[in-house]
Amino acid sequence: MRFAAHVEVRLRPGIADPESATIERALPALGFDDVHELATGRSFRFEVEAESAESARVRAEELAGRLLANPVMEDATVSVSEPVRG
Amino acid sequence: MRFAAHVEVRLRPGIADPESATIERALPALGFDDVHELATGRSFRFEVEAESAESARVRAEELAGRLLANPVMEDATVSVSEPVRG
Numbered sequence: 415m416r417f418a419a420h421v422e423v424r425l426r427p428g429i430a431d432p433e434s435a436t437i438e439r440a441l442p443a444l445g446f447d448d449v450h451e452l453a454t455g456r457s458f459r460f461e462v463e464a465e466s467a468e469s470a471r472v473r474a475e476e477l478a479g480r481l482l483a484n485p486v487m488e489d490a491t492v493s494v495s496e497p498v499r500g
Numbered sequence: 501m502r503f504a505a506h507v508e509v510r511l512r513p514g515i516a517d518p519e520s521a522t523i524e525r526a527l528p529a530l531g532f533d534d535v536h537e538l539a540t541g542r543s544f545r546f547e548v549e550a551e552s553a554e555s556a557r558v559r560a561e562e563l564a565g566r567l568l569a570n571p572v573m574e575d576a577t578v579s580v581s582e583p584v585r586g
Contacts (some may be wrong), residue, residue: 452546460538
């Protein structure tokens with residue numbers, strides 16, 4: 415079966431995030447003074463061939479930890495949904 | 501009230517995505533031949549000051565459409581959750 419997986423990679427708390435700081439600094443001048451605490455990240459969606467949702471999640475976490483995120487600086491959040499096809 | 505918002509920005513279908521293609525081509529050699537259909541995107545998390553979840557969603561969609569996504573090439577998916585503080 416194939417399961418849809420989603421990985422969101424974000425900088426760990428305390429790691430400098432100049433992109434987010436720049437966006438947040440620009441927001442008031444652009445009319446968005448009601449927006450705060452902005453943080454950017456990267457997202458990855460893919461399909462995993464596996465026997466069960468649990469083994470798909472394990473594989474997605476391996477992929478996230480080894481290739482998609484830099485564990486020194488980044489946290490990865492992995493979610494796996496129901497099979498997309500049989 | 502402040503509402504937590506999440507925006508995921510992805511390339512529209514049909515727009516060339518060389519980053520995803522490069523990752524997907526590398527996967528089998530790295531031991532991930534069970535992973536397919538990889539697509540990359542950007543994610544933004546922030547807080548919106550608003551009277552209701554509905555008006556927070558409207559503001560988050562304005563921000564996504566005007567500043568976070570390029571509507572010619574990208575789609576933005578916006579979600580707003582319950583208030584994070586009073």
